Amino acid sequence: MNKTKAEILTIGDEILYGQLLDTNSQWMSAELDKIGIKTIRKTTVGDTREDILTAFKEAEARVDIVLITGGLGPTNDDLTKPCLAEYFGCEIAMNEAALQEVSNFFASKGLELTEVNRLQAALPVCCDMVSNKLGTAPGMWFERNGKVFVSMPGVPHEMKKMMTDTVIPQLQQVFQTDIIFHKIIKTIGIGESWLAEMIKDWEDSLPEHIKLAYLPSMGQVKLRLTAIGDNLDKLKVEVESLIQDLHKLAGKYIYGYDTDQIEEVVGKMLLDQHKTIALAESCTGGYVSHKITSIAGSSQYYQGSVIPYHNSLKIDILGVNEQTLLDHGAVSEQTVYEMANLVRKRFNADIGVATSGIAGPGGGTPDKPVGTVWIAYADGEQTITRKLQLWKDRDINIQATAVALLNLIRISLSKSIEIKQ
Amino acid sequence: MNKTKAEILTIGDEILYGQLLDTNSQWMSAELDKIGIKTIRKTTVGDTREDILTAFKEAEARVDIVLITGGLGPTNDDLTKPCLAEYFGCEIAMNEAALQEVSNFFASKGLELTEVNRLQAALPVCCDMVSNKLGTAPGMWFERNGKVFVSMPGVPHEMKKMMTDTVIPQLQQVFQTDIIFHKIIKTIGIGESWLAEMIKDWEDSLPEHIKLAYLPSMGQVKLRLTAIGDNLDKLKVEVESLIQDLHKLAGKYIYGYDTDQIEEVVGKMLLDQHKTIALAESCTGGYVSHKITSIAGSSQYYQGSVIPYHNSLKIDILGVNEQTLLDHGAVSEQTVYEMANLVRKRFNADIGVATSGIAGPGGGTPDKPVGTVWIAYADGEQTITRKLQLWKDRDINIQATAVALLNLIRISLSKSIEIKQ
Numbered sequence: 041m042n043k044t045k046a047e048i049l050t051i052g053d054e055i056l057y058g059q060l061l062d063t064n065s066q067w068m069s070a071e072l073d074k075i076g077i078k079t080i081r082k083t084t085v086g087d088t089r090e091d092i093l094t095a096f097k098e099a100e101a102r103v104d105i106v107l108i109t110g111g112l113g114p115t116n117d118d119l120t121k122p123c124l125a126e127y128f129g130c131e132i133a134m135n136e137a138a139l140q141e142v143s144n145f146f147a148s149k150g151l152e153l154t155e156v157n158r159l160q161a162a163l164p165v166c167c168d169m170v171s172n173k174l175g176t177a178p179g180m181w182f183e184r185n186g187k188v189f190v191s192m193p194g195v196p197h198e199m200k201k202m203m204t205d206t207v208i209p210q211l212q213q214v215f216q217t218d219i220i221f222h223k224i225i226k227t228i229g230i231g232e233s234w235l236a237e238m239i240k241d242w243e244d245s246l247p248e249h250i251k252l253a254y255l256p257s258m259g260q261v262k263l264r265l266t267a268i269g270d271n272l273d274k275l276k277v278e279v280e281s282l283i284q285d286l287h288k289l290a291g292k293y294i295y296g297y298d299t300d301q302i303e304e305v306v307g308k309m310l311l312d313q314h315k316t317i318a319l320a321e322s323c324t325g326g327y328v329s330h331k332i333t334s335i336a337g338s339s340q341y342y343q344g345s346v347i348p349y350h351n352s353l354k355i356d357i358l359g360v361n362e363q364t365l366l367d368h369g370a371v372s373e374q375t376v377y378e379m380a381n382l383v384r385k386r387f388n389a390d391i392g393v394a395t396s397g398i399a400g401p402g403g404g405t406p407d408k409p410v411g412t413v414w415i416a417y418a419d420g421e422q423t424i425t426r427k428l429q430l431w432k433d434r435d436i437n438i439q440a441t442a443v444a445l446l447n448l449i450r451i452s453l454s455k456s457i458e459i460k461q
Numbered sequence: 462m463n464k465t466k467a468e469i470l471t472i473g474d475e476i477l478y479g480q481l482l483d484t485n486s487q488w489m490s491a492e493l494d495k496i497g498i499k500t501i502r503k504t505t506v507g508d509t510r511e512d513i514l515t516a517f518k519e520a521e522a523r524v525d526i527v528l529i530t531g532g533l534g535p536t537n538d539d540l541t542k543p544c545l546a547e548y549f550g551c552e553i554a555m556n557e558a559a560l561q562e563v564s565n566f567f568a569s570k571g572l573e574l575t576e577v578n579r580l581q582a583a584l585p586v587c588c589d590m591v592s593n594k595l596g597t598a599p600g601m602w603f604e605r606n607g608k609v610f611v612s613m614p615g616v617p618h619e620m621k622k623m624m625t626d627t628v629i630p631q632l633q634q635v636f637q638t639d640i641i642f643h644k645i646i647k648t649i650g651i652g653e654s655w656l657a658e659m660i661k662d663w664e665d666s667l668p669e670h671i672k673l674a675y676l677p678s679m680g681q682v683k684l685r686l687t688a689i690g691d692n693l694d695k696l697k698v699e700v701e702s703l704i705q706d707l708h709k710l711a712g713k714y715i716y717g718y719d720t721d722q723i724e725e726v727v728g729k730m731l732l733d734q735h736k737t738i739a740l741a742e743s744c745t746g747g748y749v750s751h752k753i754t755s756i757a758g759s760s761q762y763y764q765g766s767v768i769p770y771h772n773s774l775k776i777d778i779l780g781v782n783e784q785t786l787l788d789h790g791a792v793s794e795q796t797v798y799e800m801a802n803l804v805r806k807r808f809n810a811d812i813g814v815a816t817s818g819i820a821g822p823g824g825g826t827p828d829k830p831v832g833t834v835w836i837a838y839a840d841g842e843q844t845i846t847r848k849l850q851l852w853k854d855r856d857i858n859i860q861a862t863a864v865a866l867l868n869l870i871r872i873s874l875s876k877s878i879e880i881k882q
Binding site: 055069079080081082264266326327333386387433434 | 471474475476477478479480481482483484486487488489490491492493494500501502503504505506507508509512516519534535536538569570571575577578594595616618674676740742745746747748749750751753754755757758759760763764765766767768769770771773774777778807808809821822823824855856859
């Protein structure tokens with residue numbers, strides 16, 4: 041199928057030199073993707089005439105649509121507009137419609153139109169003005185030989201409004217586009233390579249028009265299915281049945297889809313099962329509690345936590361048996377077993393969980409090297425403990441332990457459903 | 462001076478289609494900037510052989526250095542390695558040094574090396590292997606006609622370690638670069654515009670070869686001085702004297718320099734003053750404890766925390782007076798006052814701090830809208846309380862409260878030094 045191709049061109053020294061993070065191009069390409077326009081390249085150049093003109097030329101040769109952000113400010117170092125006028129070979133003149141909009145914008149704020157801002161309403165005569173409802177720099181729409189260039193401000197909320205209100209609808213009119221359907225399947229508790237081996241046959245059997253991508257992150261692997269066709273409902277049905285097959289192979293590792301987060305999924309399970317949770321965190325130092333409480337409404341199932349970092353507090357505050365610490369140490373199965381059960385009782389929760397480990401870089405011993413972590417789950421009926429052997433990096437060990445603990449809660453809560461069924 | 466030019470090439474459909482935000486290229490260009498290498502373009506292409514090879518060719522024609530991330534995973538959709546081998550015209554063979562590293566990496570986790578991961582150690586014979594201390598995909602360093610291509614994994618922490626340990630030092634060796642000296646001055650507790658107003662004359666008096674940039678972030682403003690010249694020692698002396706002048710104007714807001722973090726600075730103050738700290742976190746849900754314990758060695762001054770999210774725990778676990786909660790509510794000066802003093806006593810610490818507020822989105826009332834937060838500091842001699850009126854966003858409110866509390870600890874500890882002096 042001959043897909044419509046797009047390139048996203050970001051203009052600005054501050055992005056090129058790393059002073060500013062470009063979040064626009066991600067959002068824009070995701071929006072294009074939704075209407076079946078394929079972004080085949082993203083380019084960033086600085087505020088330099090030659091580089092901007094070269095980027096225009098290269099992009100026009102590659103794609104049908106060039107979306108440009110940045111370089112529209114009122115100051116002299118903003119070159120996008122003069123470069124577009126030069127590239128499309130027309131002069132810049134005051135655009136009355138644009139001037140009216142900029143004037144209204146200032147009036148609405150009770151401000152007087154400055155000369156600098158008045159000049160922002162001057163546009164290349166060979167483009168159509170694109171309204172900017174939230175700022176002073178109008179967008180510009182150019183068409184030549186069936187190719188479209190659109191210039192938008194770099195300010196994210198101004199660009200997004202312009203894209204949603206005008207650019208996306210007009211692109212759908214101008215170009216005949218495919219339909220693309222994406223589904224992200226989120227797995228946890230299995231490495232990319234193990235998962236790849238586990239689902240190899242399933243992956244090999246995917247039809248030509250449905251592609252699979254692996255997106256690994258800390259302790260998780262996202263699988264993205266991309267289906268291309270001309271009937272959205274048909275694509276959804278196809279993907280749904282593929283996911284059902286995938287479930288037969290790796291269902292126990294799948295915790296959610298698309299934008300689901302593990303702490304969100306665990307929270308929803310607790311809510312649905314009318315269960316409350318309390319945490320005793322040692323090596324994770326509050327990070328798991330932070331993840332859980334980052335979810336709005338978590339107060340409905342999250343009771344609280346204790347972080348008995350100093351061993352004396354494991355005894356004084358939580359009530360861990362001193363002899364346990366003496367015999368087995370703080371980083372041991374016995375200690376997290378007690379911590380999980382004690383915090384459950386003391387904090388009056390249905391479920392208690394615990395972490396204790398050597399996050400590093402210090403504190404390692406030959407039999408308990410940095411990265412040795414114990415986690416535990418207790419719900420009154422059962423107590424589950426797990427040992428993790430993680431990395432040498434403190435931050436990573438804290439994050440990886442959090443993911444492992446959240447997954448242990450997820451697995452235990454899933455089981456308790458199965459038991460009831 | 463003829464500056465060395467670089468291009469950053471990001472490879473991967475997930476970034477091209479907007480499934481993943483590219484934060485690597487910002488970080489990388491900022492690192493290059495620090496050593497006087499100018500990034501003149503950033504490019505993103507997908508997992509497509511032709512597009513990758515074209516991007517290599519275009520980049521080689523434009524710049525001296527091409528830094529590549531992504532497309533090094535063990536799965537079939539990763540094409541960077543074969544494309545590099547094809548582009549530089551050599552075959553891929555097992556690299557014994559790389560195989561040794563990958564094997565050690567798996568052994569350190571007590572895992573068996575899978576075939577898929579073993580294959581990651583096969584590299585183009587015309588490149589030098591770049592060690593990956595935190596993952597299984599080695600980096601690759603190519604040199605041809607005085608131009609350098611470096612391929613790194615897309616996983617941020619793996620790429621950053623590789624850049625810092627190997628790539629940046631080697632680039633400095635290979636290329637003759639300007640001498641650039643950066644110094645970042647970190648301020649907290651004052652907004653960008655107020656700070657700019659306060660130091661206006663100082664800023665206007667900066668010499669031509671020393672530039673100032675404002676880098677605002679959550680509750681903090683970083684000032685970056687960039688000095689360019691041919692004598693590093695001379696530049697350092699100049700910048701140092703400028704900083705001394707800056708101190709006279711805004712010293713009380715300056716908490717550190719360069720990579721200093723507020724939680725690190727507070728930790729060092731506690732260590733130097735031989736003081737321990739304990740936290741009672743409500744609305745921040747463990748985030749402040751997480752920040753404090755993210756610092757290696759924090760166990761020397763951090764005793765522990767309690768997160769009495771549910772009000773009953775504020776009474777049962779921490780010992781807050783029930784009448785206080787009834788009379789003033791959990792989000793009140795009286796409650797955080799008690800929380801800070803109680804956690805100090807119960808956790809046997811020199812200093813106790815507390816947070817209680819309405820993070821949102823729910824829970825707001827007319828007299829206590831979302832974003833209303835109380836924080837407290839208690840050290841036995843004094844108790845300091847502060848009210849914050851923050852935003853409507855839950856994440857931002859949690860982060861802003863953490864910054865405000867850490868700054869309150871910093872200010873209190875600085876005072877206690879002054880008193881002693």
